Amino acid sequence: YMQVNGMPYMSIWDGGCLERDNGRGGCKRMLDKARAMARAAGYKGIYFLGQCGQSPADVKRQAAFGFDETVTYHYLGTGGKKPLSPCVHDFADVAASSYDYWKAARAAAPTEFLPNLSTGWDDRPWHDGSEVRGRTVEHFRRICRDAKRFVEETGTQRVTLAPLQEWGGGSYAEPNGEFGFGMFDAVRDTFGEKPAEGWPQN
Secondary structure, three states: OOEEOOEEEEEEOOHHHHHHHHOOOHHHHHHHHHHHHHHHOOOOOOEEEEEEOOOHHHHHHHHHOOOOEEEEOOOOOOOOOOOOEOOEEEHHHHHHHHHHHHHHHHHHOOOEEEOEEEOOOEOOOOOOOOEEEOOOHHHHHHHHHHHHHHHHHHOOOOOEEEOOEEHHHOEEOOOEOOOEOHHHHHHHHHHOOOOOOOOOOO
16 A cells, blocks of 8 residues: 555545534544554554645645645636636646646645546536536646656655546546547656656557
């Protein structure tokens, strides 16, 4: 299992639920209690990642909740560019503005902030709510390249790739009929070191 600084690594979807269910300060109390239980079992503690929304206030809130680091579950912003409609964005705008968003979020976050490699969105099969049009492997490749630049500049040791297979939400990177292995190839080509004999066959 993954560890950070010798501690088991755990991601929490929404610390606001722990806060809601346990009262003000409840999320931090629950995380601290879990860390104490881990130390009693012989670990150094638990390293918690808190997932948040896109607003600076929500990024900051994760530190008060007691998380060690934060990531936006899914960045779908436009970087200030007008969306195609209130519920329709362009994936090219997501790709073009991700790096600037990560930098701003990192500046706002009291804890470590990780970039997320957004994989698109179209939740019409589930909710008919919002859609990011124009997703391509090349736009996703730009997100990967910008994430690599971000980690090299900041020293951040991790990025997130998500969602991988949220098919009903139109947010996926797993091999599929639309893009083949293209999304995974973009990650491999950006972050991997190609062996002399070439990549294994997909």
